[in-house]
Amino acid sequence: MFFVQDWDWYFISNEEFVVPHGGHTLLRRYGSLFKMLKALHPIIDWDESKFLMMGDKSFWDLKSNRRALMDLIGKEFNIHQVIYFVK
Numbered sequence: 001m002f003f004v005q006d007w008d009w010y011f012i013s014n015e016e017f018v019v020p021h022g023g024h025t026l027l028r029r030y031g032s033l034f035k036m037l038k039a040l041h042p043i044i045d046w047d048e049s050k051f052l053m054m055g056d057k058s059f060w061d062l063k064s065n066r067r068a069l070m071d072l073i074g075k076e077f078n079i080h081q082v083i084y085f086v087k
Contacts, residue, residue, distance in 0.1 A: 009037060010050040 014033060017023040030036035034051040037044070060066060074080070 006041075006044050007050075009033060010047075 012033065014023075014027055017033060018027060026036050027033070030039060032051065034046060034048045038046050
């Protein structure tokens with residue numbers, strides 16, 4: 001596990017943190033990666049919803065969740081409208 005940026009944590013599930021990296025004790029103590037990072041790195045403004053998005057693979061089965069991600073990306077990159085071109 002190699003992290004360059006703080007947001008790299010959003011892309012790891014609880015299961016990936018536990019095996020083979022030995023995070024079981026930390027997860028048992030804090031309950032989730034979000035709670036652990038919030039406690040250990042309180043200066044960083046962690047977004048719990050991003051952990052929820054990445055942690056549960058079935059999360060992406062819902063269109064509303066995919067839409068929420070696109071809205072988040074649009075806001076982050078100041079994208080207001082996407083135009084589709086069809087031949």
